[in-house]
Amino acid sequence: MISFQNIEKSFDQQLVLKKINLEIQEGELMVLLGASGSGKTTMLRMINGLERPNSGSIEISNRNIDQHNLLDLRKEIGYVIQKVGLFPHYSVYDNVATILRLKGESEESIQQKVHHWLDKIGMSASLYSHKFPSELSGGEAQRIGLARALVAQPKMILLDEPFSALDPISRVKIRNEFRKIQREERLTAVMVTHDVLEAVSMADRICLLANGEIQQVGTAQEIIFYPKNELVKKFVKGDQFQASLASVSLNEIQKYSKELSIPKENVGNSVLDFLQNSDSKFHSKVLDAFYKWKEAKT
Numbered sequence: 001m002i003s004f005q006n007i008e009k010s011f012d013q014q015l016v017l018k019k020i021n022l023e024i025q026e027g028e029l030m031v032l033l034g035a036s037g038s039g040k041t042t043m044l045r046m047i048n049g050l051e052r053p054n055s056g057s058i059e060i061s062n063r064n065i066d067q068h069n070l071l072d073l074r075k076e077i078g079y080v081i082q083k084v085g086l087f088p089h090y091s092v093y094d095n096v097a098t099i100l101r102l103k104g105e106s107e108e109s110i111q112q113k114v115h116h117w118l119d120k121i122g123m124s125a126s127l128y129s130h131k132f133p134s135e136l137s138g139g140e141a142q143r144i145g146l147a148r149a150l151v152a153q154p155k156m157i158l159l160d161e162p163f164s165a166l167d168p169i170s171r172v173k174i175r176n177e178f179r180k181i182q183r184e185e186r187l188t189a190v191m192v193t194h195d196v197l198e199a200v201s202m203a204d205r206i207c208l209l210a211n212g213e214i215q216q217v218g219t220a221q222e223i224i225f226y227p228k229n230e231l232v233k234k235f236v237k238g239d240q241f242q243a244s245l246a247s248v249s250l251n252e253i254q255k256y257s258k259e260l261s262i263p264k265e266n267v268g269n270s271v272l273d274f275l276q277n278s279d280s281k282f283h284s285k286v287l288d289a290f291y292k293w294k295e296a297k298t
């Protein structure tokens with residue numbers, strides 16, 4: 001669906017991306033993970049044509065990005081950034097409605113969709129429609145930013161540290177809500193973060209960037225337990241992270257997930273034990289509960 005082929009990019013003679021090759025599948029949530037300056041945002045902005053590579057090609061839906069009309073392409077790609085960028089003089093309703101108005105939809109259809117998405121993202125339409133951005137908390141504004149991207153029913157969504165300004169509890173909540181919607185809508189999503197735990201709790205696959213190069217692409221389990229090189233190991237703080245997985249029992253994290261029902265014989269085991277020895281279909285729920293436990297402790 002999204003394909004980076006031999007991409008190179010430099011700014012002011014500084015090579016920030018080197019020979020990047022990456023395939024992102026339809027309906028997948030790919031997390032671009034890496035330290036500050038590793039080139040994550042630059043990769044993300046190439047997908048909607050806000051940055052252009054120096055060499056190599058990007059394909060979206062099997063067509064080179066240069067063959068797409070960029071304005072049409074951007075209508076199919078939601079873009080959510082940390083500094084939400086709501087129009088300050090528009091109400092919440094008008095902010096979310098903007099793209100539908102640009103598309104020329106009827107007011108009746110706009111109203112139905114705006115209300116649907118506000119409610120879905122946990123912002124009651126009747127309470128929030130008439131408010132202005134200055135009357136919203138940071139977390140509420142983030143949700144509106146997300147609703148504004150989702151209302152256009154994009155095929156793809158790009159998220160650049162979209163939840164990083166939120167307090168830990170709202171962050172976990174909105175992440176879970178977003179993940180649920182992303183799965184339901186089979187949205188192809190690419191999310192940038194430098195937070196290992198955020199990546200691990202949300203991603204189908206993680207692409208770890210360092211020094212402008214892809215160091216490893218894989219599931220959370222692959223990245224954590226089978227890091228390909230020292231850079232990956234260092235980034236996921238291999239030992240420290242694993243030590244923290246080993247220090248907590250399944251029993252302790254169970255209450256952080258309603259959906260997690262652990263077989264009785266495993267309840268006393270450590271999370272690490274369980275991840276290493278159990279069926280992988282439980283892994284994401286266990287990691288999710290572990291993550292919430294960790295957030296609650298910090």
Ligand SMILES: Nc1ncnc2c1ncn2[C@@H]1O[C@H](COP(=O)(O)OP(=O)(O)OP(=O)(O)O)[C@@H](O)[C@H]1O
Pocket residue numbers: 011012016034035036037038039040041042043192194
């Ligand atoms: N428009 C630009 N002009 C000059 N240099 C740029 C520009 N955009 C990015 N860079 C440089 O490219 C490198 C990669 O930047 P990028 O924003 O992609 O990194 P990042 O991994 O997203 O970092 P962060 O987590 O801090 O946002 C950095 O060294 C940055 O200074």
